[in-house]
Amino acid sequence: MTDVKTVFGSLRNYQKGGVEVIDDDPRNYVFSNVFEVAEKSQPYERVAVGKNFDYVIEALRAEGTSPWYACAHDEFALVMDGRVEVRLMKPETPLVPSDKSGALRLTAAPSGRKMGRVVAGRGHMTLLPKGSAYQFHADQPSVVTIQTIQGDVTVERWADICQTK
Amino acid sequence: MSTAFAVQASEPDNYYGYRRFKKGAFEFHRDEYFVHIRWPKGTHTMAADIFLRALQRDIAWNFFYGTVNFDGVFGTLNHYGTVDMFAGRFNDAYRKAGRDYNETYKSEDLMATFKAILEDWTNRGYDPFAAPEETKQPYGRKDGDNKRAIERQRVTAKRMVGLPGDTPQRSDAGGYPVNRHFADVPQDQPEVYPEPGFEGEVSAFNLFAYLSRSDVTWNPSVCSVVKDSLYCPTSEEFILPVEHGNDRVEWFMQLSDEIIWEIKRKETGAPRARVVCRAGDICAMPADIRHQGFSPKRSMLLVWENNSNAIPALIESGKAPVVPVVF
Numbered sequence: 001m002t003d004v005k006t007v008f009g010s011l012r013n014y015q016k017g018g019v020e021v022i023d024d025d026p027r028n029y030v031f032s033n034v035f036e037v038a039e040k041s042q043p044y045e046r047v048a049v050g051k052n053f054d055y056v057i058e059a060l061r062a063e064g065t066s067p068w069y070a071c072a073h074d075e076f077a078l079v080m081d082g083r084v085e086v087r088l089m090k091p092e093t094p095l096v097p098s099d100k101s102g103a104l105r106l107t108a109a110p111s112g113r114k115m116g117r118v119v120a121g122r123g124h125m126t127l128l129p130k131g132s133a134y135q136f137h138a139d140q141p142s143v144v145t146i147q148t149i150q151g152d153v154t155v156e157r158w159a160d161i162c163q164t165k
Numbered sequence: 166m167s168t169a170f171a172v173q174a175s176e177p178d179n180y181y182g183y184r185r186f187k188k189g190a191f192e193f194h195r196d197e198y199f200v201h202i203r204w205p206k207g208t209h210t211m212a213a214d215i216f217l218r219a220l221q222r223d224i225a226w227n228f229f230y231g232t233v234n235f236d237g238v239f240g241t242l243n244h245y246g247t248v249d250m251f252a253g254r255f256n257d258a259y260r261k262a263g264r265d266y267n268e269t270y271k272s273e274d275l276m277a278t279f280k281a282i283l284e285d286w287t288n289r290g291y292d293p294f295a296a297p298e299e300t301k302q303p304y305g306r307k308d309g310d311n312k313r314a315i316e317r318q319r320v321t322a323k324r325m326v327g328l329p330g331d332t333p334q335r336s337d338a339g340g341y342p343v344n345r346h347f348a349d350v351p352q353d354q355p356e357v358y359p360e361p362g363f364e365g366e367v368s369a370f371n372l373f374a375y376l377s378r379s380d381v382t383w384n385p386s387v388c389s390v391v392k393d394s395l396y397c398p399t400s401e402e403f404i405l406p407v408e409h410g411n412d413r414v415e416w417f418m419q420l421s422d423e424i425i426w427e428i429k430r431k432e433t434g435a436p437r438a439r440v441v442c443r444a445g446d447i448c449a450m451p452a453d454i455r456h457q458g459f460s461p462k463r464s465m466l467l468v469w470e471n472n473s474n475a476i477p478a479l480i481e482s483g484k485a486p487v488v489p490v491v492f
Contacts, residue, residue: 004349007421014443016446017440022437028449029440030489050449053485057469116357116363118357125388127324158490
């Protein structure tokens, strides 16, 4: 047995750090916590917690079954807490123009071929392949971060989630 | 066609056994404990372990993004094709006193000298990539070498770790045992159920298990790619061996444990803030700062970079802000 304790966070148990200002404005660091953001979000609200020009990291609370999404470029889903099923479809025809950035929320399940599914736990990263459609399902509240590009579904509320003083 | 760049090195010193090196007007030599640097306007001394750990990262990162300060005086500034080597360039007192000095080289040219220094000055059993508890000391007279350790390549996945033809996952069999500080990290793998014909696209891997098997510290490796958006997770322990002054915004998402960051002004080195990051915390490092991290226990950090070549000029010209979001 090891006495090492690696500390991961979860919805139920996270300890947020913070910015200790010497000669600065804490807003420069855009500091938030993905578990806190997910805790205060609606299921599958894709809240930006990181932004670098067009690129974003979204944090979402996975709970129940999500809408279907489609995207013209690769995205990557990293489970930070809980257990999440990712269902993948290959649409019969492209659902998103090739030059459109970010995920698009679909109004209904797409028609096409089943690509497969992934059941991912904490620390597992799943490829959401370009040109596919995907849906999340979680029996229990879980937390997922997504590496993607800012799009129609990306929610920005920096002043609400970030340290300001 | 590659060009071999000349390295100016002396014969080994009769007592210490180390070679002296010269690059432009910079001169380098080491003794049992220290590295000594001389340039036309001054001299500087660093502990050998601090110099070698910084040098190892500068080489592994190919001079990285922006400024790699070995300490408050000496370092490099990447121009992506050429690179500056400087003394006192980002130190307010040296600048005001006119003691700063800078030379520019082709990147491969300076890299050849840096690699020669690292190879000659790294002794048997000392691993500059390792945490202090995991390696022998670098001090003393010349005693063999450790080429196997210093020639490790930085991992750069093209799409995602574990995909066919891409960077493989880590395993005991592959020579990557679980690190002692991550002995409790679950090694389970995601359940992947591809339909026929989609085996190469329905894919997932355990990133935390992958990081628990990293044999280096403070060496971000690309694990997933969305165009210019690079996820570069890394395992950290002890002190980031450099003060990194980025030429663009980079982001840190703390995946496990804790890192304390000291933030200073990029140009002068004056303190600005301390940032404490715990598991789940995410924050930006503005483009006008330098930062150095302290990780009391080996931790997992996701470094997130925008690799676009256009960004340094946009920030330098003021067309893009030094912070990622204004709110």
